[in-house]
Amino acid sequence: MKRNDIENMALEMRRKILDISFECGHSTHIGGALSMVEVMSVLYGQVLKFDPSNPRWPDRDRFILSKGHGVLGYYPALLMAGIISEEIFSTFLQDGTDLIAHPVMNMDLGIESSNGSLGQGLSMAVGIALAAKKQNKDYKTYTLISDGGANEGSIWEAAMLAAHLKLGNLTMIVDYNRMQNDGSGKDIIDVENMSERFKAFGWHIIDVDGHDVDQILDALQDGSEVDTPKAIIAHTVKGKGVPFMENQKDWHHNRLTKVNYDLALETLGKESEAVSAT
Amino acid sequence: MMEINPRNARQWARLGPRGFFGMALLDVAENKPEILAMSADLGSSSGLERFKAACPDQFINAGIAEQNMIGVAAGLAKEGFNVFATSFSPFIGIRAGEQVRMNLGYMHMNVKAVAIGAGINMGFLGNSHFGLEDLSLMRAIPGMTIVSPADCGEVLKTVQAAADFEGPMYIRLTGDGTCAPVYTEDYDFEIGKSVRLREGSDVTIIACGSMVKESLKAADQLAEQGMDATVINMHTVKPLDTAIIERAIQETPAIVTVEEHSIIGGLGSCVAEYMAPLQKRVPHLSIGLPDEYIKTGSYRYMLGQEGLVGDAITDKITDFLKG
Numbered sequence: 001m002k003r004n005d006i007e008n009m010a011l012e013m014r015r016k017i018l019d020i021s022f023e024c025g026h027s028t029h030i031g032g033a034l035s036m037v038e039v040m041s042v043l044y045g046q047v048l049k050f051d052p053s054n055p056r057w058p059d060r061d062r063f064i065l066s067k068g069h070g071v072l073g074y075y076p077a078l079l080m081a082g083i084i085s086e087e088i089f090s091t092f093l094q095d096g097t098d099l100i101a102h103p104v105m106n107m108d109l110g111i112e113s114s115n116g117s118l119g120q121g122l123s124m125a126v127g128i129a130l131a132a133k134k135q136n137k138d139y140k141t142y143t144l145i146s147d148g149g150a151n152e153g154s155i156w157e158a159a160m161l162a163a164h165l166k167l168g169n170l171t172m173i174v175d176y177n178r179m180q181n182d183g184s185g186k187d188i189i190d191v192e193n194m195s196e197r198f199k200a201f202g203w204h205i206i207d208v209d210g211h212d213v214d215q216i217l218d219a220l221q222d223g224s225e226v227d228t229p230k231a232i233i234a235h236t237v238k239g240k241g242v243p244f245m246e247n248q249k250d251w252h253h254n255r256l257t258k259v260n261y262d263l264a265l266e267t268l269g270k271e272s273e274a275v276s277a278t
Numbered sequence: 279m280m281e282i283n284p285r286n287a288r289q290w291a292r293l294g295p296r297g298f299f300g301m302a303l304l305d306v307a308e309n310k311p312e313i314l315a316m317s318a319d320l321g322s323s324s325g326l327e328r329f330k331a332a333c334p335d336q337f338i339n340a341g342i343a344e345q346n347m348i349g350v351a352a353g354l355a356k357e358g359f360n361v362f363a364t365s366f367s368p369f370i371g372i373r374a375g376e377q378v379r380m381n382l383g384y385m386h387m388n389v390k391a392v393a394i395g396a397g398i399n400m401g402f403l404g405n406s407h408f409g410l411e412d413l414s415l416m417r418a419i420p421g422m423t424i425v426s427p428a429d430c431g432e433v434l435k436t437v438q439a440a441a442d443f444e445g446p447m448y449i450r451l452t453g454d455g456t457c458a459p460v461y462t463e464d465y466d467f468e469i470g471k472s473v474r475l476r477e478g479s480d481v482t483i484i485a486c487g488s489m490v491k492e493s494l495k496a497a498d499q500l501a502e503q504g505m506d507a508t509v510i511n512m513h514t515v516k517p518l519d520t521a522i523i524e525r526a527i528q529e530t531p532a533i534v535t536v537e538e539h540s541i542i543g544g545l546g547s548c549v550a551e552y553m554a555p556l557q558k559r560v561p562h563l564s565i566g567l568p569d570e571y572i573k574t575g576s577y578r579y580m581l582g583q584e585g586l587v588g589d590a591i592t593d594k595i596t597d598f599l600k601g
Contacts, residue, residue, distance in 0.1 A: 158346045
């Protein structure tokens, strides 16, 4: 994909997030989904190796959504990658659906793991990356964690082991939006200096603007360290793209009314014009 | 390949199930590269030093980080490995309990969580290291298979079976080097199928782990008093061999369960829960550890204090049967 296509994919993902949030009729984790859109569009639009017609393809790259509440940034990416259908996507949060508010492992739908309990996905990603080394497989393992999720001690247990095992085939992206359920991280538990923290744990660090697809792509494609796990610290804005949601704790998990939905779409419309003009 | 015979049984018993486990796993895993062993910095405490030396590519030390160990084990299992993840009972079954729930329960990953030193056999290390509540927690996790081997020979049988078993399992090792073997000859072992060790018509004793041997001792003493006991080795706590409970209700007027675990939520609870809705029931005495953190001492001292030795089990059963 070209840069413009990835940006358009990101824009379309935002529209899908708003549509499905409104249509499902429930509160959704919308703020943290909007902050991860560019990262997911670069991953599923450009970087990840997969076969949409065979989600179990053994040589596919693995992606684990450690920030499990970020499904609204995940299901639209799977939809736009052609792995899940519109029909499946439209069942989000409908009774009996496979697409609930946290991922449920379903290899037919390209969902690699069940998540929702924060701080656990990185451990599984470490195991998968280690398996690839033991089995001499070329696939890469990616995981997306949240800075709030990094409050969990298990993230740091996993970070220590990944560096010790020299898992250069593992990439972690931190959705560093500095917000969590109860508000700003600085008012709850300090999440500043995220890069230095992971650097001290022995990771190869790349800081990026988490809404700049070029920077994300460059960081994901950086191959300068082969024996060191990579942490891409994606500096993001929670609620990105919808001004009344940006950095607002009320939009961590909330229900989109018709008025707010229309207002949000109007904002995206303006952004859409800006993207096509570039 | 190792075999159970009188000489081996005697030698293994000196190591105890915890020390012997690594030998058994090495015997099973050699030439099976899909089997991995993980330890949370307790390799030497679980007899895994030799395993590590013989199969370095199949051993992973996760450091003192049990929660991560379970998640890493699940990632490895997802890619086709059969992972035996080991630590002391409270650290793997309780500290990492939610990781066990997510990865072994919810995702049903092919990981064998091995609790070394369950029950009270960590002795003077104290209640911080005891596995008093683990059965209660682990058996409530849907899809979990739970095995509590009676002696070292059965540790070998369990590890052999687990190597061919697809799915999550909690293996609970009780007993130590002071415990005499239950098995000195080979026997048929099948996950989910209990073993009848002794036939009697006055009471059925259903035991697991270290308490199988003590129950056999009790049965000998009961026989001296003219009472014949059936003794069942319920090595698989989940799924429970319910057919044997039905048979016990038909054939004996009482059931006694004996376990090195809290009386809340373990084997006794399994049997009671199964029996409660049945039309025909028999009185049931549940023998186990009390609902408290006990005063610590050596393993044999504590077993004596808590009445988990042959003599005390005999007395409790005699009183119970008198009504």
